[in-house]
Amino acid sequence: MDHLPVWLALTGRSVLIVGGRSAATAKLRLAHDAGATVTVVAPTLSDEGTRLAGVTHMAREFAAGDVAGRLLVFGATGIDAVDRAVSAAARAAGVPVNIVDRPELSDFLMPAIVDRGPVVVGIATGGTVPALAAHVRGLIEAALPQGLDRLASFAASFRSAVKATVAAGPVRLRFWNRVLNGPVAEAALAGNDVRARELMLQALNRAEGGREGEGSVTLVGAGPGNADLLTLRAVRAIRAADVLVYDRLIGPEVLDYARRDAERVFVGKQTARHALPQEEINALLAARARAGQRVVRLKGGDPFVFGRGGEEVEYLQRAGVAVEVVPGVTAALGCAAAAGIPLTHREVAMSVTFVTGHASEGAVEPDWADLARANHTLVVYMGVANAGRIAAELIRHGLAATTPVAVIENGTLPGQRVVGGTLVGLEELVERHQIASPALLVIGEVARGAAVAAADVRQAAAG
Numbered sequence: 489m490d491h492l493p494v495w496l497a498l499t500g501r502s503v504l505i506v507g508g509r510s511a512a513t514a515k516l517r518l519a520h521d522a523g524a525t526v527t528v529v530a531p532t533l534s535d536e537g538t539r540l541a542g543v544t545h546m547a548r549e550f551a552a553g554d555v556a557g558r559l560l561v562f563g564a565t566g567i568d569a570v571d572r573a574v575s576a577a578a579r580a581a582g583v584p585v586n587i588v589d590r591p592e593l594s595d596f597l598m599p600a601i602v603d604r605g606p607v608v609v610g611i612a613t614g615g616t617v618p619a620l621a622a623h624v625r626g627l628i629e630a631a632l633p634q635g636l637d638r639l640a641s642f643a644a645s646f647r648s649a650v651k652a653t654v655a656a657g658p659v660r661l662r663f664w665n666r667v668l669n670g671p672v673a674e675a676a677l678a679g680n681d682v683r684a685r686e687l688m689l690q691a692l693n694r695a696e697g698g699r700e701g702e703g704s705v706t707l708v709g710a711g712p713g714n715a716d717l718l719t720l721r722a723v724r725a726i727r728a729a730d731v732l733v734y735d736r737l738i739g740p741e742v743l744d745y746a747r748r749d750a751e752r753v754f755v756g757k758q759t760a761r762h763a764l765p766q767e768e769i770n771a772l773l774a775a776r777a778r779a780g781q782r783v784v785r786l787k788g789g790d791p792f793v794f795g796r797g798g799e800e801v802e803y804l805q806r807a808g809v810a811v812e813v814v815p816g817v818t819a820a821l822g823c824a825a826a827a828g829i830p831l832t833h834r835e836v837a838m839s840v841t842f843v844t845g846h847a848s849e850g851a852v853e854p855d856w857a858d859l860a861r862a863n864h865t866l867v868v869y870m871g872v873a874n875a876g877r878i879a880a881e882l883i884r885h886g887l888a889a890t891t892p893v894a895v896i897e898n899g900t901l902p903g904q905r906v907v908g909g910t911l912v913g914l915e916e917l918v919e920r921h922q923i924a925s926p927a928l929l930v931i932g933e934v935a936r937g938a939a940v941a942a943a944d945v946r947q948a949a950a951g
């Protein structure tokens with residue numbers, strides 16, 4: 489590190505800017521927003537500069553005496569002789585100076601800034617490549633949640649209450665860590681102040697009663713497999729987890745977001761071993777939370793779409809364990825986008841239904857007549873094993889045998905396959921291509937593109 493990052497209090501302090509071009513206006517805007525009393529020395533001032541309240545414009549060339557009494561001086565004329573003169577005058581007067589794009593004439597560098605209200609991140613790259621700072625800023629912008637300013641003011645409003653309730657030192661640090669990485673922070677970030685306050689008061693009450701170590705469970709939708717489809721909120725929850733409970737559809741790249749010390753518990757099917765029964769998963773989640781851990785239950789797609797998330801939430805609520813849900817991109821949406829199949833489309837598909845093709849024992853039979861509608865898209869989850877029966881029922885209830893179908897296997901993942909055909913040939917299509925789970929069936933006019941592409945491939949192969 490060859491520069492010291494400091495955050496200067498500028499309110500009411502005098503800052504001089506020499507120059508009127510766009511680089512000078514950028515510095516003028518920053519100094520003005522930070523509360524400085526700004527003087528600009530330049531023959532002309534930009535329109536933006538003239539609109540800013542409290543800016544003094546001296547419409548003339550720079551004179552060495554202009555630097556007297558300033559807290560900071562910026563030079564941004566782009567004229568070598570003038571910039572050098574500004575630098576020399578400021579240095580002679582002992583006033584820190586920054587000359588835009590001239591590190592050798594500057595005492596301090598201006599960082600790229602990410603501004604989220606009271607939270608400000610400055611990025612310096614030692615004056616190397618300015619584009620690098622902008623690139624890093626983009627990465628940080630994406631990682632920092634929107635609404636961080638709300639979270640900061642929320643936390644500030646509880647600062648004294650926490651001080652009065654939670655013992656100083658590591659206990660208080662742990663308390664804030666939990667607050668900032670859990671449901672309280674999520675509510676505050678989302679602007680749900682009432683809920684955030686309610687949860688914060690509960691956390692304070694627990695701390696007062698010596699029960700601050702209670703954990704929580706977050707059901708996180710991990711999307712259809714490709715880690716790029718995780719939401720920012722999902723990534724935050726995964727990073728904060730002490731333990732991750734996951735099954736087969738969760739890829740290693742998703743788990744890579746977890747802390748190194750986070751425990752990973754696999755509860756899916758392995759060749760030699762069946763998946764853990766749902767009741768045991770429920771009990772495991774509750775036990776870990778009661779032991780004080782922040783548990784993340786990772787679910788493929790969205791937890792509330794064919795994910796048994798509802799059962800887990802009900803169980804945990806009955807058990808008195810704090811639980812929240814982070815939605816995910818459900819397989820239908822992720823796979824359709826990856827396969828280029830719009831689920832609704834002007835004139836050919838006015839509605840879409842997600843249905844499970846896996847008939848569990850004693851389950852109610854789907855309303856085939858309702859599903860066999862024209863101008864409709866049907867997305868069948870877990871339908872590969874029953875593809876023949878599903879097609880037969882839809883045809884029996886009036887859907888044209890020639891209706892296009894697409895089968896998407898491993899959607900969004902590197903091994904994705906999309907095959908197309910018609911409803912009457914669905915079973916044969918699945919068998920011929922040896923489609924394996926996970927796969928989705930898309931039935932309806934919108935799948936015509938996939939069907940045509942498949943026919944073209946067959947023709948090319950035959951020819």
Ligand SMILES: C[S@@+](CC[C@H](N)C(=O)[O-])C[C@H]1O[C@@H](n2cnc3c(N)ncnc32)[C@H](O)[C@@H]1O
Pocket residue numbers: 711712713737787788789790791792793794795817818819820823868869870871896897898899900901925926927928
């Ligand atoms: C138990 S359901 C879970 C659905 C999940 N909760 C969701 O919202 O996507 C599992 C089924 O989702 C579908 N599925 C999930 N990921 C998929 C993928 N990457 N490609 C194709 N189908 C997928 C398959 O039909 C699979 O059998």
